[in-house]
Amino acid sequence: LNPSRARLPYPTPPPFPTCCRPSSSTYAARPRSSPRCGSPRLLAVRAMASGNPYAAELAAAKKAVTLAARLCQAVQQDIVHSGIQSKADKSPVTVADYGSQILVSLALKMEVSPGPFSLVAEEDSEELRKDGAEEILEEITDLVNETIFDTGSYNISFTKEGILSAIDDGKSEGGPSGRHWVLDPIDGTKGFLRGDQYAIALALLDEGKVVLGVLACPNLPLSSISNPNGSSSGHQVGALFSATIGCGAEVESLDGSPPQKISICSIDNPVNASFFESYESAHSMHDLTGSIAEKLGVLAPPVRIDSQAKYGALARGDGAIYLRFPHKGYKEKIWDHAAGSIVVTEAGGIVTDAAGNDLDFSKGRFLDLDTGIIATNKRLMPSLLKAVQDAIKEKNQAASLL
Numbered sequence: 592l593n594p595s596r597a598r599l600p601y602p603t604p605p606p607f608p609t610c611c612r613p614s615s616s617t618y619a620a621r622p623r624s625s626p627r628c629g630s631p632r633l634l635a636v637r638a639m640a641s642g643n644p645y646a647a648e649l650a651a652a653k654k655a656v657t658l659a660a661r662l663c664q665a666v667q668q669d670i671v672h673s674g675i676q677s678k679a680d681k682s683p684v685t686v687a688d689y690g691s692q693i694l695v696s697l698a699l700k701m702e703v704s705p706g707p708f709s710l711v712a713e714e715d716s717e718e719l720r721k722d723g724a725e726e727i728l729e730e731i732t733d734l735v736n737e738t739i740f741d742t743g744s745y746n747i748s749f750t751k752e753g754i755l756s757a758i759d760d761g762k763s764e765g766g767p768s769g770r771h772w773v774l775d776p777i778d779g780t781k782g783f784l785r786g787d788q789y790a791i792a793l794a795l796l797d798e799g800k801v802v803l804g805v806l807a808c809p810n811l812p813l814s815s816i817s818n819p820n821g822s823s824s825g826h827q828v829g830a831l832f833s834a835t836i837g838c839g840a841e842v843e844s845l846d847g848s849p850p851q852k853i854s855i856c857s858i859d860n861p862v863n864a865s866f867f868e869s870y871e872s873a874h875s876m877h878d879l880t881g882s883i884a885e886k887l888g889v890l891a892p893p894v895r896i897d898s899q900a901k902y903g904a905l906a907r908g909d910g911a912i913y914l915r916f917p918h919k920g921y922k923e924k925i926w927d928h929a930a931g932s933i934v935v936t937e938a939g940g941i942v943t944d945a946a947g948n949d950l951d952f953s954k955g956r957f958l959d960l961d962t963g964i965i966a967t968n969k970r971l972m973p974s975l976l977k978a979v980q981d982a983i984k985e986k987n988q989a990a991s992l993l
């Protein structure tokens with residue numbers, strides 16, 4: 592981080608002993624400003640008025656990812672100086688992944704009515720509790736406190752112990768009963784480090800089903816990326832996608848323009864289709880996706896972008912298909928697809944595994960699926976599924992000959 596960010600430019604309020612929960616008198620203080628959603632009581636009233644049973648949770652989720660996006664944007668600007676930890680699986684994790692997770696957890700706890708709180712999130716505090724991690728822990732603490740202060744979100748400050756404990760709020764196992772928030776604090780960390788696309792992806796599971804999802808994509812243009820010259824919203828960057836079950840999907844700017852309904856493209860001829868896939872060939876088999884596209888008759892080259900921004904772009908019709916085929920042995924996590932998949936399905940699309948089965952988010956932290964995830968509109972899905980199955984069979988036959 593930029594050294595100027597390492598020290599707080601304001602007097603630090605008294606630390607709270609364990610986690611983010613301050614003493615009861617301070618906790619009673621409401622957010623100083625609440626640009627998106629207002630108090631939980633107001634949210635509940637709005638929820639009843641809108642007929643959306645999850646309206647309060649949706650507003651809280653939008654506020655949470657918008658706050659986290661502010662932190663991520665600040666860190667991405669300073670990225671060359673920021674700390675990068677390597678996790679046990681060798682994937683990168685930055686101060687922003689941790690900071691984002693803490694802010695989302697904080698905002699949800701502050702905005703959603705009291706009751707059981709369960710969060711299934713990607714990061715945990717294990718690496719930060721090791722010897723040698725003191726400096727990065729201090730950086731995260733400063734970064735989180737500074738973002739809370741700068742945005743005027745809450746009258747709260749974290750201690751280092753509070754930071755560790757807040758990260759571990761995300762250790763829930765999820766499952767088929769009750770409500771669970773599902774969070775990827777930075778989806779597409781490699782894109783984030785490159786200065787490219789990433790998303791803060793947050794969903795809510797209720798009785799094992801995804802009922803709500805929000806995707807903050809700070810680097811995604813607000814208008815279509817398939818037609819960069821013909822946009823009405825100019826060059827505005829930063830898109831917030833959202834969807835609630837049965838209520839459709841929307842996009843709005845990250846700085847608060849009114850939401851607009853979105854829908855998936857209606858293309859039925861694959862010749863006119865384009866497809867999204869991972870930028871990283873280590874995340875998805877580009878040879879297999881190329882063969883699927885060829886069998887289907889897609890002419891356009893793949894559009895490679897990082898993160899669940901692909902689901903958002905697909906949902907608003909920037910492209911027609913999303914293909915994801917991780918290498919053998921990779922286990923998909925629920926936080927990599929929960930928010931994105933509801934944005935696509937509520938925009939009128941379908942998301943399945945390679946065998947055509949719906950994704951099942953009720954099995955804990957992982958998805959138990961037949962290799963590969965595909966998404967498209969209802970018209971293209973039957974021919975896409977056939978192309979997928981033919982391409983997989985061909986790849987397996989070729990492998991068995993080796």
Ligand SMILES: Nc1ncnc2c1ncn2[C@@H]1O[C@H](COP(=O)(O)O)[C@@H](O)[C@H]1OP(=O)(O)O
Binds near residue numbers: 682918
């Ligand atoms: N080896 C891997 N194979 C597939 N996906 C991976 C792998 N390592 C990390 N990921 C996750 O894939 C997603 C990014 O996919 P894409 O390449 O399509 O952007 C991210 O969720 C990323 O995790 P993370 O959230 O840590 O960035």
Ligand SMILES: [Mg+2]
Binds near residue numbers: 682713
């Ligand atoms: Mg990661």
Ligand SMILES: [Mg+2]
Binds near residue numbers: 775
């Ligand atoms: Mg991810």
Ligand SMILES: [Mg+2]
Binds near residue numbers: 776777778780
């Ligand atoms: Mg992540």
